[in-house]
Amino acid sequence: MGFKKRIVTMLARVANNLFWMGRYIERSEHLARYLNVNYFSSLDAPHELSQSRQFMLRSMLFMVGDPMNDARHELDEENVLFDTSLNQEKFYSVISNVKAARENANGTRDLISTGLYEAINRFYHYVLNYDVNFFVKKGLYDFTVHVMEQTAVLRGKIRGSLLHDEVYAIIMLGINIERATQVIRIINAKYHDAEMATGSYSNQVAHSFEWTTLLKCIESYDMMRRFYRKTPTSLSTLEFLILNSDCPRSVMNSLNQICKHVSVLKKTKSSSKDSTSFLVGKLRAEIEFTRVEAIECDVNGFIQQILERLVEISQKMEKEFFTY
Amino acid sequence: MPEDKDPIIFSSYESKRGLFDEVFNEDGSVKSIYKTLFDLYGGHSVYDYENLNNKAKASFFNQGITFQVYDDEVAQEKIFPFDLFPRIIHPKEWDMIEKGAIQRSRALNLFLWDIYHDKKIIKDKVVPLDLLSSSENYLHQMMDLDPPGGIYNHISGTDIIKHSDGQYYVLEDNIRCPSGVSYVICNRTALKRALFGVFNHYQAHTVTNYAENLLQILETVKPRGVDNPNCVVITPGRFNSAYYEHSYLAKAMGVELVEGQDLYVENDFVYMKTINGRQKVDVIYRRIDDTFIDPLEFNPNSALGVPGLFAAYKKGNVSLANAPGTGVADDKAIYTYMPEIIKYYLKENPILNNVRTYKCSKSDELKYVLENIDKLVIKPVDEAGGYGISIGNQLTKKEIEKVREVIKEHPRKYIAQPILSLSVHPTYIEEENSFEQRHIDLRTFTLLGKDKEFVLKGGLTRVALKKGNLIVNSSQGGGSKDTWVLKNES
Numbered sequence: 001m002g003f004k005k006r007i008v009t010m011l012a013r014v015a016n017n018l019f020w021m022g023r024y025i026e027r028s029e030h031l032a033r034y035l036n037v038n039y040f041s042s043l044d045a046p047h048e049l050s051q052s053r054q055f056m057l058r059s060m061l062f063m064v065g066d067p068m069n070d071a072r073h074e075l076d077e078e079n080v081l082f083d084t085s086l087n088q089e090k091f092y093s094v095i096s097n098v099k100a101a102r103e104n105a106n107g108t109r110d111l112i113s114t115g116l117y118e119a120i121n122r123f124y125h126y127v128l129n130y131d132v133n134f135f136v137k138k139g140l141y142d143f144t145v146h147v148m149e150q151t152a153v154l155r156g157k158i159r160g161s162l163l164h165d166e167v168y169a170i171i172m173l174g175i176n177i178e179r180a181t182q183v184i185r186i187i188n189a190k191y192h193d194a195e196m197a198t199g200s201y202s203n204q205v206a207h208s209f210e211w212t213t214l215l216k217c218i219e220s221y222d223m224m225r226r227f228y229r230k231t232p233t234s235l236s237t238l239e240f241l242i243l244n245s246d247c248p249r250s251v252m253n254s255l256n257q258i259c260k261h262v263s264v265l266k267k268t269k270s271s272s273k274d275s276t277s278f279l280v281g282k283l284r285a286e287i288e289f290t291r292v293e294a295i296e297c298d299v300n301g302f303i304q305q306i307l308e309r310l311v312e313i314s315q316k317m318e319k320e321f322f323t324y
Numbered sequence: 325m326p327e328d329k330d331p332i333i334f335s336s337y338e339s340k341r342g343l344f345d346e347v348f349n350e351d352g353s354v355k356s357i358y359k360t361l362f363d364l365y366g367g368h369s370v371y372d373y374e375n376l377n378n379k380a381k382a383s384f385f386n387q388g389i390t391f392q393v394y395d396d397e398v399a400q401e402k403i404f405p406f407d408l409f410p411r412i413i414h415p416k417e418w419d420m421i422e423k424g425a426i427q428r429s430r431a432l433n434l435f436l437w438d439i440y441h442d443k444k445i446i447k448d449k450v451v452p453l454d455l456l457s458s459s460e461n462y463l464h465q466m467m468d469l470d471p472p473g474g475i476y477n478h479i480s481g482t483d484i485i486k487h488s489d490g491q492y493y494v495l496e497d498n499i500r501c502p503s504g505v506s507y508v509i510c511n512r513t514a515l516k517r518a519l520f521g522v523f524n525h526y527q528a529h530t531v532t533n534y535a536e537n538l539l540q541i542l543e544t545v546k547p548r549g550v551d552n553p554n555c556v557v558i559t560p561g562r563f564n565s566a567y568y569e570h571s572y573l574a575k576a577m578g579v580e581l582v583e584g585q586d587l588y589v590e591n592d593f594v595y596m597k598t599i600n601g602r603q604k605v606d607v608i609y610r611r612i613d614d615t616f617i618d619p620l621e622f623n624p625n626s627a628l629g630v631p632g633l634f635a636a637y638k639k640g641n642v643s644l645a646n647a648p649g650t651g652v653a654d655d656k657a658i659y660t661y662m663p664e665i666i667k668y669y670l671k672e673n674p675i676l677n678n679v680r681t682y683k684c685s686k687s688d689e690l691k692y693v694l695e696n697i698d699k700l701v702i703k704p705v706d707e708a709g710g711y712g713i714s715i716g717n718q719l720t721k722k723e724i725e726k727v728r729e730v731i732k733e734h735p736r737k738y739i740a741q742p743i744l745s746l747s748v749h750p751t752y753i754e755e756e757n758s759f760e761q762r763h764i765d766l767r768t769f770t771l772l773g774k775d776k777e778f779v780l781k782g783g784l785t786r787v788a789l790k791k792g793n794l795i796v797n798s799s800q801g802g803g804s805k806d807t808w809v810l811k812n813e814s
Binding site for chain 2: 009010011012013014015103106107109110111114117118121122125166265321322
């Protein structure tokens with residue numbers, strides 16, 4: 001006599017919580033790194049504009065989707081740092097993301113491992129109790145590094161302590177959709193900065209210092225150097241971050257992961273043209289056969305298109321799996 | 325070892341005369357059952373102990389064992405204060421508590437069956453009819469309905485105290501949605517983490533077997549024709565103050581934790597919405613109050629419940645634990661009849677004492693109450709959580725007059741009991757950095773199924789943290805202690 005096996009299933013609502021838990025964990029990491037890298041690389045940046053505090057602060061706000069378009073308006077450094085990191089009133093701040101990740105984890109706490117839940121909770125209390133005054137004056141490095149490390153711990157717990165079943169697949173879908181989205185958004189923000197920093201000389205965009213910053217924002221600078229053994233240019237950077245499937249943060253790699261995990265959830269073997277897996281597979285195939293030169297002709301258009309497609313995939317998932 | 329200048333933790337302990345101290349005799353010597361424990365704790369300096377205490381607190385926060393308190397409309401996350409000095413219950417005393425708790429649960433179950441069927445106990449004039457007819461918790465919808473397995477109160481929480489005469493008394497039976505069992509288990513975990521060494525010296529019963537027993541009990545009341553029942557726990561949601569407990573129980577039983585929105589009813593069967601379509605639900609451990617379980621049958625504004633759930637229950641297609649309508653049997657007016665109820669159904673004498681209760685609904689007893697408010701505790705019949713209680717000897721003359729007027733206006737709504745002196749236990753008080761006497765009670769957890777019963781060997785010892793306070797509820801600033809039931813006298 002074997003053990004009575006329960007029919008393994010998952011509530012649609014809980015699946016939604018898992019998905020967003022994954023997304024918010026991933027999002028808080030990218031935001032923390034963006035703040036860190038931009039702030040510290042601007043301190044000794046080669047170009048006058050990219051060394052400017054105002055330029056760096058604007059870039060931060062652009063990234064979180066709250067851009068300051070009025071060129072005459074002087075931004076206050078402490079305010080911007082507070083808003084993007086510890087201001088609970090701003091939905092885009094690191095703390096709001098961690099809070100949302102934890103609230104989603106609360107809704108799934110009977111399904112995830114105790115180790116994972118405790119790590120999320122510890123993370124939440126760390127962020128919640130962080131001294132705001134210390135942070136805006138001298139805590140940026142300490143805080144953002146800690147956030148990045150905590151998210152790595154969480155990914156470790158997700159991979160190392162959960163059953164690799166549907167629960168795992170859904171969290172990984174959230175993480176990878178978010179990763180692809182954030183990487184594209186960071187490319188967008190830094191491309192915007194590169195254009196600003198070089199004025200109208202388009203040939204200089206190709207060799208801008210902002211590409212180095214971009215790679216660091218995505219934690220891919222070292223590996224990119226190892227791969228090309230050359231100073232990054234716009235072409236090689238975009239190729240590495242979008243098309244190189246060996247780069248763990250590339251859009252291509254994220255799409256491969258999404259394809260893999262969505263197949264765990266597929267109810268039927270035949271993939272209908274109205275399914276998530278069809279949309280993901282299609283986008284992956286398109287990018288797989290895209291040449292970087294084609295992207296470079298119209299970076300803005302390409303970025304917009306990918307962002308829209310990722311939103312479409314996420315919405316399709318929600319409809320297919322999270323509502324009943 | 326503590327240095328000379330570090331005070332030893334018990335050095336400033338004061339024993340007040342007239343109180344029953346669980347640990348110390350009147351002459352200040354330590355009771356034999358606590359001797360070993362006292363020696364182990366006594367070696368700690370205040371500084372060591374404060375460290376251990378802080379570690380235990382952090383562990384509760386990280387485990388997310390918290391509840392929400394609403395202050396000025398802002399929700400604050402708090403931990404339930406935990407005391408590292410455990411309470412020990414002698415095996416002989418426990419034996420009586422356990423038998424008494426089962427006796428009360430069984431009697432209440434038979435009482436519920438009777439009042440929702442033939443009402444023999446009323447016809448025999450043991451319990452007056454107006455006690456039921458005036459109760460808001462009596463559900464006419466439950467009339468003549470046979471709950472699966474014949475069980476109403478699958479889960480009971482019995483609140484027991486030790487009076488200054490050294491005897492145990494039952495204060496309350498809770499058979500709606502009694503909570504607190506998860507804290508019993510967390511307290512044990514926290515104490516093990518902080519002071520694992522002390523467990524080597526005592527043989528205490530485990531408390532981690534609660535969830536497996538609960539699942540077995542739930543499975544005994546599966547609907548007819550179901551082989552392998554699908555049990556779930558339903559919660560009002562993650563903003564509920566007991567959400568931790570709901571998720572803990574679901575996880576420990578390995579069943580799904582659902583909210584009302586996850587379920588729906590079709591053709592009088594209950595289904596949950598999963599990523600792979602629908603799945604039938606057979607047994608629901610519900611942590612939602614009666615009036616909210618089904619907007620079609622009860623409170624139409626309830627968004628927490630499931631429309632049509634009660635109809636499915638009526639058809640016998642789903643089990644609810646506890647059954648709706650149990651609230652009629654655990655209010656304070658019925659409590660006063662418990663000795664008669666036990667004798668009537670079980671032909672046994674009550675094992676656990678009831679507190680002498682004066683019913684303001686009876687004119688002679690009302691007269692006594694109005695004249696002796698200063699010696700009594702006045703309680704509203706149908707309030708939970710320690711609200712609305714007046715303790716006579718703590719009131720000013722003016723306040724007594726006010727209470728008198730309130731009782732006169734609605735005598736049916738109040739009962740009175742002699743002021744009990746809850747036993748005290750040494751409890752670490754953070755603000756004072758020392759141990760002080762604090763009043764305690766005990767909530768036991770009893771499970772009743774078809775041909776199966778279980779009492780958790782342990783229970784929640786609640787501590788009134790405010791000096792001199794007798795109310796131990798967590799919403800009124802209470803804490804708790806790990807509770808050891810010993811396997812032998814050691």
